[in-house]
Amino acid sequence: MRAAVYKGVKDIRVEEVPEPKAGRGEVKIKVKYCGICGSDLHEYQHGLFPESPFGHEACGEVVEVGSGVKGYHAGDRVISFNKGAYAQYLVCPAERLLKMPPGMTWERAATVEPLSVAAYSIEKAGIRQGVTALITGAGPLGLMNILGLKAVGVEKILVTEVSEIRRKKAEEMGATLTFNPLNSKVSSWAKELTSGRGVDFAFESAGVEASLKDCLTSVRFQGKVIVQGIFTDRIPIHMLGFVTRETIMMGTNSVNPSLAMRWIEEKGVQPEMMVTRTIPLEKISEAFEILTRKVKDEIKILVEP
Secondary structure (H helix, E strand, O other), X not given: OEEXXXXXXXXXXXXXXXXXXXXXXXXXXXXXXXXXXXXXXXXXXXXXXXXXXXXXXXXXXXXXXXXXXXXXXXXXXXXXXXXXXXXXXXXXXXXXXXXXXXXXXXXXXXXXXXXXXXXXXXXXHOOOOOOEEEEEOOOHHHHHHHHHHHHOOOOEEEEEOOOHHHHHHHHXXXXXXXXXXXXXXXXXXXXXXXXXXXXXXXXXXXXXHHHHHHHHHHEEEEXXXXXXXXXOXXXXXXXXXXXXXXOEEEEOOOOOXXXXXXXXXXXXXXXXXXXXXXXXXHHHHHHXXXXXXXOOOOOEEEEEO
């Protein structure tokens, strides 16, 4: 089968590799789509993580069921939360699969995983209706945060983003207001829109020093900062304001698929709105180059093996 093989920093090659077989407790899937995640981009630019998740936003059709697996059969359409999906076939532990509801499109299925990341963060932070929120960064994760916050009833959602294309997409997906952080101080903008109080919650969704500092200076007294972005460098933080304003800062790095699916089925959430391109597996290197360049004219690219 054909699969994308990680060779090193900025070196991904599509090669012929042995086709896997489903072992005990595993399910073999013919991959339909695999989305390119921000963590994949970081690995592409900086090297693999100790437990690499490279290629994990996938969906496809079950073609083989290993021994000991119950509830899955050949022909089932599924969402996979397992790495290695930049390939024609993927073997996945059954516990890392989710059946697609009848009528769900493949594009929507391929974006359930990033929505699940937002669901986990929002649930863990304890966010409910009636609060104000700031999101720094309107990439895929920031956009999924918008959908999640709307699903739980947050009415004022402020988003900062340098890219005009991504700011427009944020507005299309439900942001109350967007702002270019290069134009002025984000904290001043956020406080002006909250009567000087500051936002209740701030999501760092970009993995950038400036956006983390914007979050810390934009939340109210005893406000909460949720850090989702992947940082490759150490960040200096002035701790005096953090302490005197009793800021709560938490990191999140997991998924809540059941909540994401409830949002889709009960609230009409459409995570596939962020998809801007689909490319064949053979052009995966081109897709990574597009997504890592400074000009952000694409948001979510799906790879089709």
